[in-house]
Amino acid sequence: MTTQGREHGAEQVRTQTRGGEEAPTPPGVDEIRASFQRQSDPGFARQRSRQARSARGGLMAAGAVVALVCLTVAVGQLTSDAQAGAGTVVYGLSFASAGLGVELARRGRTRLAMMAVIFAAAGASLADALS
Numbered sequence: 001m002t003t004q005g006r007e008h009g010a011e012q013v014r015t016q017t018r019g020g021e022e023a024p025t026p027p028g029v030d031e032i033r034a035s036f037q038r039q040s041d042p043g044f045a046r047q048r049s050r051q052a053r054s055a056r057g058g059l060m061a062a063g064a065v066v067a068l069v070c071l072t073v074a075v076g077q078l079t080s081d082a083q084a085g086a087g088t089v090v091y092g093l094s095f096a097s098a099g100l101g102v103e104l105a106r107r108g109r110t111r112l113a114m115m116a117v118i119f120a121a122a123g124a125s126l127a128d129a130l131s
Contacts (some may be wrong), residue, residue, distance in 0.1 A: 049109030052108070059105035064116045067098035070124050077131065094123035 027035075076093035078084055101116030 012089045022076060038077045052110075056105050056108060056113075057108055057112050059113045059117060060102050063101035063105060063113065063120070066117055066120045066124065067095050067102065070095035070098060070120065071126075073124075073127075085130070090123050090127035090130060094127060095122045 039048045074088055074095060077088045077091070097116050098120035101113045101120060104116060105108075106109035
């Protein structure tokens with residue numbers, strides 16, 4: 001017969017076999033989580049928070065620059081005497097994508113924000129080729 005019991009204070013589960021020997025079993029998810037949470041390191045948490053804030057700020061700045069360039073070129077094309085074509089539409093879509101990237105970065109969705117900014121920059125490059 002196999003029985004399992006926990007020792008209080010030590011996060012280890014022991015299994016008794018028929019011969020009376022105790023063989024340690026790996027700790028469960030709850031035990032690992034509890035031991036990790038006891039190892040609080042405020043410096044580590046502050047560093048991660050600074051890195052996340054820096055990433056959000058950098059993506060917001062990059063998205064704002066791409067959006068400003070797209071908006072400036074699109075408005076320039078609309079106010080000129082030349083006929084507005086597909087390039088102007090693509091610049092507008094790129095502006096929208098860059099604006100979305102800024103908002104996603106502000107909300108902490110940095111991966112999606114990076115994708116939106118990259119799509120905006122690629123769209124601006126495509127619009128430049130179309131114009």
